[in-house]
Amino acid sequence: MTTFLQQLVNGLSLGSIYALIALGYTMVYGVLRLINFAHGDVYMVGAYVGYYASRRLQGREPSIVSALLVMLVAMVACGILGILIERLAYRPVRREARLTLLITAIGVSLFLENAAQLVFGPDPKFFPSLAPRADFHVAGMRLTSEQITVIAVSVLLMVLLRFFIMKTRTGKAMRAVSFSLDAAKLMGISTDWIISVTFALGSALAAAAGVLIAMQIPKIDPLMGIPYGLKAFVAAVLGGIGSVPGAVLGGLLIGTSEVMVVGYLSSTYRDAIAFGILILVLILRPQGLLGRVQKEKV
Amino acid sequence: MRGGLAAALVVAGLLLLNALFTGALAPAFALPPYLLQVLCLAGINVTLAVSLNLINGFTGQFSIGHAGFMAIGAYSAAYFSVTFGEALRAALGFLPPFARDGAVLLVALAIGAFLASIAGFIVGVPSLRLRGDYLAIVTLGFGEIIGVLILNIDAVGGARGYSGIPKLANFFWIYLFAALTILVVYRVVHSSFGRTLVAIREDEVAAEAMGVHTTRAKVISFVVSSALAGIAGGLFAHYLMYVNVRSFTFLKSFEIIIMIVIGGLGSISGSVLGAILYISLTEGLREFAQYRMVLFSLLLVILMIVRPQGILGHKEFVTFLTKRRRSIGAAPGTPGNA
């Protein structure tokens, strides 16, 4: 039983990371109907920004404050990166065919990965430890301080996001745009600004995830965005792409099932499980768990 | 018969080029091995690009898991050659060596194509009901799953990859199948069946309303497309003599998509052009090493912004030639296909 609970906690921790990244995918898809393939790489950039930021703090005592500071720097930097990507690469092709958008996203993704390899070097770097480490033993399970941080910070960010989307004017505008871009424009909403905000938010969350993961698994490399990005994307689709609570649910489910499969079955199937779930869901319930059915008007 | 003569000419021409390039005719004319390899890989890419264009460009279905079918073709063809190749060769002892090799290759490719087409059917039937983006995601997922499944089959090497594949493919075979692929896709597209595919691309709802069996048509084109990808995979395996699942990830699928988008979706000659351009660019920029991919991805984004329909769009290369001739001498307002 305790092993199961342990796996559950591990799964929730991993799932929170996936959820944070998945939120970016889902929000961008909501407003633009674009699968932002470059999003996983923004997550990678976030980890690297955090890396360089934490190097600056070298010498100081590891503390919660410095950890949060590093994360904040990464979030701001990636928020700006997200806005830049949108303005330079996606906005010019916004009205084009879906496949064109897809190729553009792939192009941006490849660009980020290869530019990172060029600028940061292809070899993995090691993230310094920022916060004091501790292990907690509760009910026979071992909880690391990193896991607790991941879960706590993720929950905090998700709550803040929900508040933002539901209660603020900008958040309401975001929801309007995700229903209908054209109608929102007609209502006087500055859709370009809203789309930029969406990208900024999604990228900031991905950056937070990048720093959080780097704190847990200190090895970072320019291609780390690929596996996490792909699975987070699957999580977004599982939950219902375009649905914010769906992204969270999807992330937690994918994280938990991945940990369970590795723990109880075999690690070689780890990557396949995410896609397996994805395909089952799409065939049985294409709109995802919490998504809306989009009927085409004839 | 006109068709038979053209076919004979093509085969003869390819045999000649093959002998020339490999130095069998006159060692002085042989291509440097590196160049020959690039040429051969380009030929395989042509097969992949043209076959993918059938489903993406002509039928308008968003499939990004093509590498998975290539993988199935590669591995199954390779497994046949490695396991049963010798036995078959022995049974055909009365034939000259090159014919025996050819026979083994053809059987291997047939098996690869067959299994790939079955996979295409299994993937296609549930997925093709889904619209646009969802289809893309599912095909991407299937491609990855195929990779993981192959990884777990020890008989074909698992994570270490599959080596010891006999080198049965060469310039001749690769370009022969590239030409065959172009012929097959051309025939499919310029037929009543091809019309229904384009109709589905233009407006699937309307196509259905006009009595088209849309799901059946989509699945058939998907199966044909994956079979051809399987052949490309088989040729790939028998040329490089070693395959690894890592060659068949979604990155490979993306590469093929980039090729057909550059050339122009819905244009067969566009796919050929795109495949050749792609490999020229990636090889030509090789000396720039790290800058190569950065430049390339930048170029890709710029291309999408500036000319999203690719170089040829929906038109074939031939159209440009005939259009100029028509405007010079022909009467205006001549109707198109009658």
Added chain:
Amino acid sequence: MALLQLSRVTMRFGGLYAVNELDLSIDAGQLYGLIGPNGAGKTTVFNVITGVYTPTSGDIRFDGVAIAGERCGRITRRGVARTFQNIRLFGEMTVLDNVKVAFDCRQATTLGTAMLRTAAHRREEERVALESLELLKIFKLDHLAGEKAKNLPYGNQRRLEIARAMATAPRVLLLDEPAAGMNPQESIQLMDLIRWIRDRFRMAILLVEHNMRVVMGICETVHVLDYGSTIAIGPPAQIQRDPKVIEAYLGGA
């Protein structure tokens, strides 16, 4: 028995009853008009008949056979064809190809024979090309056969949609606002065309239209919908005088 029969057909979207307990029957050769204010459910009726939607409840019979819930393509192949409110042509294809595609649903050739270019296939192609061109001649579009459908002027596009639907050899033709965007002269030509189709093929025609001159000009029976329910059925003269109809269109006095 009626050629097309709807009995107590209901189409519900969540809490909205787009079509509510609709009874409708059309005989061969009948010109039947379906009118009503915007949002009355007219296009939904079309979508339900042609299989785009499955009715929530009720019975739809074509030539005595129940077709509710069948796939769109299957219903078309039975003999029910339609045009669309927003023109849905195959833009990149030529005018001739647009019609050929609709003919193809009755063809016998498969992919195999197509790839091998058998003599049978070539004969079939010739036949289809000829018949398609004949059909275009009827609709006075044959001179545009090689043009891309998206390049046609609006009026021609509407005619092409009807020609294309006719190529499926239907026995019931559903026309969704065929006169939309037409000037008075084009409308008159359309009316003649519709009447001609009915006379020549003994076609049952169900017409959704906002253009009252067209509806009242050619329809024998006019069926008025409002909020998904029938409020009147009858010959044009009677409908025009019906106070319930007037109220639905103009609101209460």
